[in-house]
Amino acid sequence: MATTSESNFAKVKTILSAVGSIAATAVVVRGVAQEFLPPELHDYIFSGVRSLLRRFSDQLTMVIDEFEGLDANQIYDAAEAYLGPKVSPTTRRLKISKPEKEKHFNITMERGEEISDVFNGQKFKWVWVSRRVETAGGGFYNPRDMNSTLRSEVRSFELTFSKKNRAVAIDSYLPFIVNEAQIKKREKKTIKIFTVDYENMYNINDMWKPVTLDHPATFETLAMDSDQKGLILKDLERFLRRREYYRKVGKAWKRGYLLYGPPGTGKSSLIAAMANYLKFDVYDLELTELRRNSELRKLLVATANKSILVVEDIDCTIDLQEKLANRESSSMGIHHREESQVTLSGLLNFVDGLWSSCGDERIIIFTTNHIEKLDPALLRPGRMDVHINMSYCTPCGFRLLASNYLEIKDHDHHPMFEEIEDLLPNAKATPAEVAEQLLKEDDPDASLQGLIDFIHKKIEEDEVARAEKSKAELAEKQEEMEENVADEKEDTKQQI
Secondary structure (H helix, E strand, O other), rough: OOHHHHHHHHHHHHHHHHHHHHHHHHHHHHHHHHOOOOOOHHHHHHHHHHHHHOOOOEEEEEEEOEEEEOEEEEHHHHHHHHHOOOOOOOOOOOOOOOOOOOOOEEEEEOOEEEEEEEEEEEEEEEEEEEOOOOOOOOOEEEOOOOOOOOOOOEEEEEEEEEHHHHHHHHHHHHHHHHHHHHHHHHHHHOOOOEEEHHOOOOOOOOOEEEOOOOOOOOOOOOOOOOOHHHHHHHHHHHHHHHHHHHHHHHOOOEEEEEEEEOOOHHHHHHHHHHHHHHHEEEOOOOOHHHEEEHHHHHHHOOOOOEEEEEEHHHHHOOHHHHHHHHHHHHHOOHHHHHHHOHHHHHHHHHOOOOHHHHOOEEEEEEEEHHHOOOOOHHHOOOOOEEEEEEEOHHHHHHHHHHHHHOOOOOOOOOOOOHHEEEEEEEEOOHHHHHHHHHOOOOOOOHHHHHHHHHHHHHHHHHHHHHHHHHHHHHHHHHHHHHHHHHHHHHHHHHHO
C-alpha cells in the first residue's frame, strides 16, 4: 500500500511540476514576445493560440471594433470609458494621458492587457487588441480619414464570458456599460465654448472652433431669486428625463429659453451656470456675420447633441422684418440681397421646423435687453418655451453676493444688511453693479458702506431722470397744445 501511495504521489508531483513548467514557460514566452516580436506578429501568434483554445472552451467571445465602417462604434467608446478606471490584480500596464487644458487624466488599457469584471455575479473578461494596418499602396489606413497617409491602428475589444450568459451580456451587461460610460464622461467632461471660424465655413468639421469654458458660475453662486433658480433647475431636470416622452408626442427633444432684462443682470452668468450644471458644451452664434440661410443651416447641423446654442442680443442681430423691407426697396439691388439673406423664417425653421429634429437634447437660448422689440413669432411656445426675466438686484440676490464676495452669511445678521435691503427695490441696481461695489474694498464694512452710498446715488439719479422726463413730456404736451390752438386760429381766420 505504501508503495502504491508513494507511486501516485510521485505521479501527481510530476504532473504538477509539468503544469507549472508549462505555465512558467507560457509566461516567459508571452513576455519575450511582447518585448521582441513586432506587434503584428505578436497579435497574429496569440490570436491563433486563443482561437485554438476556444475550440475546447465553453466561453464565448464578442469582438467590439472601434469603427463600424467609417462610423464610430458607441459600444467601443463606452467600454473604453467604463474600463479606464478599472484595474485587476493581473493588470501590469495602463496608458495615461492629459490633453492640454483638460481637467482630468484619461486612463485606458494597454495593448493585450486583460481586465476582469463581475456583473450580477457573472464574470466577464476584457482584452484590448490593437494592430497596425498598411494599405496595398504602401500608405497606412486611417478609419477617420480615407485620404490620410499617417500610420494608423485598427483597435477592438474582445469580451469573453460563459456561453450561457449570452443573453445577459447583450440585454443587460452592455446596456449597463453604455449608461455607466455616459455618467463617467459627464462627470469628467471639460466644457467647451464654440465660436464660428468664418475662414472654414465650407468645411463642416472645422466650422466651429472650441476653447475651454472655464467660467466659475453655478446655480449656488448666481445672484438670482431663490424661487426663480429653483424653477429653472426643475425645468432643466424635467427636460433631461423626458426623451421618450418627446419621441412619443412627435416633438424634437429641445428646449427654448428667452433671457430678457437690462444689461448686467446676469444673463451670461446664467448660461454658464446652465452649461456647468448640465455638462453641455456652448455654441455661441453671431447671426450678423452670416450672409444667407444656407450658412446658418450648415452651422446648426454641425453642432453636437447635449449642447446649448446661444444667440445673444437677438433684438439687435436679427431685426428681420425691417431688413426684409429695406432689401426690397434698397438701391443696392441684387448684390445687397445676396450679401444678407438670413431671414426670420429661416431662423424659425431651424428653431422649430424640420431642421430642429437633426439633433437630440439641445438647449436654445436667446437673450435680449428689449423684449418689446422682438417679433411675436419668436415668443410663442414651442420656440421659446421658458421666458426668464433677469431683473435688477433683489435682497435675496444681495445676500448671496455678500456671501460670495465678503463671506458674510445670512445668520451673521450684519447691521448694514437691513438698510441695503430696504434701499435696493428703489435703486434699479444690477447684480453686476452691486458686485463691483463689493469688490472695491478689502474691509467688509467699508464695502457695504460704499454700496449704501452707491445706492443712494442711484436713487437720486433716477429721481432726477424721472423729473427731467416728466418735464420733457410736459413741454411736449404744452407745445402740442399750442400748435393745436394755432391751427384752430388759422382755421377760424380762413373761415372768416
